[in-house]
Amino acid sequence: MAPRMTTSSYAVLALLSLKPWTGYELTNQAQRSLRYAWPKSERLLYSEPKKLVTLGYATTYKEEAGKRSRNVYEITDEGRKALAGWTETKTQPPRFEIEALLRLLFADHGTLEELQGALDEFEADIEDHHQAIVELMGSYLDGGHPFPERTHLSVLFATFQIDMFKSIERWIEFARNEIDDWPTTKDLGMNERTEDLTRLLAQDESPLDT
Amino acid sequence: MAPRMTTSSYAVLALLSLKPWTGYELTNQAQRSLRYAWPKSERLLYSEPKKLVTLGYATTYKEEAGKRSRNVYEITDEGRKALAGWTETKTQPPRFEIEALLRLLFADHGTLEELQGALDEFEADIEDHHQAIVELMGSYLDGGHPFPERTHLSVLFATFQIDMFKSIERWIEFARNEIDDWPTTKDLGMNERTEDLTRLLAQDESPLDT
DNA sequence: ACTATATACTGAAGAATGCAGTAGAGTCAA
DNA sequence: TTGACTCTACTGCATTCTTCAGTATATAGT
Numbered sequence: 035m036a037p038r039m040t041t042s043s044y045a046v047l048a049l050l051s052l053k054p055w056t057g058y059e060l061t062n063q064a065q066r067s068l069r070y071a072w073p074k075s076e077r078l079l080y081s082e083p084k085k086l087v088t089l090g091y092a093t094t095y096k097e098e099a100g101k102r103s104r105n106v107y108e109i110t111d112e113g114r115k116a117l118a119g120w121t122e123t124k125t126q127p128p129r130f131e132i133e134a135l136l137r138l139l140f141a142d143h144g145t146l147e148e149l150q151g152a153l154d155e156f157e158a159d160i161e162d163h164h165q166a167i168v169e170l171m172g173s174y175l176d177g178g179h180p181f182p183e184r185t186h187l188s189v190l191f192a193t194f195q196i197d198m199f200k201s202i203e204r205w206i207e208f209a210r211n212e213i214d215d216w217p218t219t220k221d222l223g224m225n226e227r228t229e230d231l232t233r234l235l236a237q238d239e240s241p242l243d244t
Numbered sequence: 245m246a247p248r249m250t251t252s253s254y255a256v257l258a259l260l261s262l263k264p265w266t267g268y269e270l271t272n273q274a275q276r277s278l279r280y281a282w283p284k285s286e287r288l289l290y291s292e293p294k295k296l297v298t299l300g301y302a303t304t305y306k307e308e309a310g311k312r313s314r315n316v317y318e319i320t321d322e323g324r325k326a327l328a329g330w331t332e333t334k335t336q337p338p339r340f341e342i343e344a345l346l347r348l349l350f351a352d353h354g355t356l357e358e359l360q361g362a363l364d365e366f367e368a369d370i371e372d373h374h375q376a377i378v379e380l381m382g383s384y385l386d387g388g389h390p391f392p393e394r395t396h397l398s399v400l401f402a403t404f405q406i407d408m409f410k411s412i413e414r415w416i417e418f419a420r421n422e423i424d425d426w427p428t429t430k431d432l433g434m435n436e437r438t439e440d441l442t443r444l445l446a447q448d449e450s451p452l453d454t
Numbered sequence: 455a456c457t458a459t460a461t462a463c464t465g466a467a468g469a470a471t472g473c474a475g476t477a478g479a480g481t482c483a484a
Numbered sequence: 485t486t487g488a489c490t491c492t493a494c495t496g497c498a499t500t501c502t503t504c505a506g507t508a509t510a511t512a513g514t
Contacts, residue, residue: 037499037500038499038500040500040501041343041346042500042501044346045346048346048349048350048353051350051353056461056462057462057463058461058462058463061462061463067349068346068349070340070345071340071341071342071343071345071346071348071349072341072342072343072345072346073339073340073341074501074502075501075502075503076463076502077464077501077502077503077504078500078501078502080462080463080464081501099510100509100510101508101509101510102461102462102508102509102510103462103463104461104462104463105462105463117353118353118354120347120353120354121347121354121358121361125343125344125347125362125365125366126341126343127369128340128341128342128343128344128366128369128370129283129339129340129341129342130280130281130283130338130339130340130341130408131281131282131283131336131338131339131340131341132281132282132338132339133251133281133282133335133336133338134335134338135280135281135282135401135404136251136255136258136278136281136282137330137331137335138281138397138400138401139258139277139278139281139397139398139401140258140261140397141397142393142394142397143258143261143327143328143330144328144330144331148331151331152335155335156335156338159337159338160338164448167445168445168446168447168448171442171445171446172446174434174442174446175439175442175443175446179434182433182434183352183430183431183432183433184352184433185432185433185434185438185442186426186432186433186434186435186437186438187348187349187350187351187352187429188349189438189441189442189445190348190419190422190423190441191345191348191349192442192445193415193418193419193441193445193450193451193452194345194412194415194419196445196448196450197411197414197415197450197452197453198340198408198411198412198415200450200453201407201408201411202404202408204407205403205404205407205408208403209400209403209404212400213400216396219397220393221393222393222395222396223392223393223394223395223396224384224389224392224395224396225396227396228395228396228399229385231399231400231403232381232384232385232395232399232402233385235377235378235381235399235402235403235406236378236381236382236384236385237378238374238378238406240403240406240407240410241403242403242407243407243410247468247469248468248469250469250470252469252470266493267493267494268492268493268494271493271494284470284471285470285471285472286471286472286494287470287471287472287473287495288469288470288471290493290494290495291470310478310479311477311478311479312477312478312479312492312493313493314492314493314494315493315494
């Protein structure tokens with residue numbers, strides 16, 4: 035049975051359309067540049083180009099460098115056709131996995147300190163990503179984009195990321211302030227403050243904007 | 245071999261700590277309330293409580309209603325202990341899967357119309373979610389929270405969601421405006437506008453804030 | 455010389471998804 | 485009243501994806 039083209043297959047195929055890559059380069063590039071749109075494991079990123087070869091969408095050869103060898107993958111004409119057909123497939127809905135928020139939702143089983151800890155970790159992760167992108171933009175200014183003719187796309191995407199990370203950081207600050215007023219994680223329920231917030235949200239207004 | 249407790253197992257265990265549920269209720273409740281923090285398939289949500297039973301963290305019995313039967317799951321004392329131990333495990337970093345943005349990154353293989361289409365779908369998904377939460381908040385005001393003493397947690401989480409969805413919607417508007425000025429998806433590269441944006445982002449300023 | 459880090463992968467087990475299938479119960483309309 | 489449709493209430497199977505351990509060479513720093 036011929037394997038199916040998944041979104042991850044198209045992602046790798048799209049990278050191959052830019053230039054030939056080795057498996058190792060592909061895992062690194064995909065993890066660096068696609069991480070915030072389509073995060074995939076290193077293992078999968080080694081497997082996908084092999085699948086593309088069996089489908090006839092890529093060719094591969096071994097490059098020898100002393101006693102080391104590495105697999106180079108190159109897109110085929112068939113592969114370019116398949117990539118063009120990507121647009122005919124349905125786009126998957128967005129998916130946000132945030133364990134820190136799951137822990138917030140069930141914070142009443144733990145202490146305030148544990149909840150604050152979860153928020154701290156969340157913030158640290160977001161700040162890391164945030165800083166990485168700001169630095170990447172700095173490198174673009176110095177002509178560091180690997181495919182200069184594609185800079186407009188990377189930058190529009192980066193705008194999304196920076197904007198989202200800023201908004202998340204603002205929320206974390208807000209959440210910390212709220213929690214600081216809590217005596218415990220439990221049984222606060224629909225108190226005055228919560229009711230005020232609920233009323234705002236029900237009117238589609240964010241307490242962070244006001 | 246005893247199965248491992250995954251984050252999803254803890255999520256289901258946390259739900260069970262609130263009250264006993266049937267498998268069917270659990271799938272529905274988890275998909276409605278955990279969807280934006282921990283999105284999981286219906287299939288998994290039917291499997292997890294069974295796993296909890298084999299681990300001794302839940303008990304189950306069949307409830308008969310005519311010719312129909314359904315499985316009811318109830319947390320055990322062991323289960324409550326296990327849930328308390330959740331805080332000792334590391335929180336997984338956040339993960340954002342957004343195929344629409346992947347398509348944006350590689351939009352130069354397609355047309356402007358296709359890129360706009362991807363943004364439209366993205367927007368439609370986000371707006372659906374956004375509206376669902378605003379309505380949920382309205383129901384909370386009418387006393388509709390299933391566990392009133394936990395309202396403060398749900399509302400703080402809802403603040404995150406509404407704020408994030410608003411921020412994404414603003415970005416989509418922004419992106420649409422940018423794209424409207426593009427003659428094609430290709431080879432725009434580091435033009436004047438892109439350079440302006442890059443400069444802003446490199447200074448950690450969002451073009452959406454100004 | 456030793457250690458750490460980067461390069462360059464693969465196999466196998468387990469987690470999670472998607473899809474099809476089964477089947478009873480209630481609703482609405484032709 | 486029969487048929488169509490939706491909701492309830494799941495299960496099995498194939499496939500996808502992640503995690504982890506393992507293998508082995510190359511290179512830079514102390």
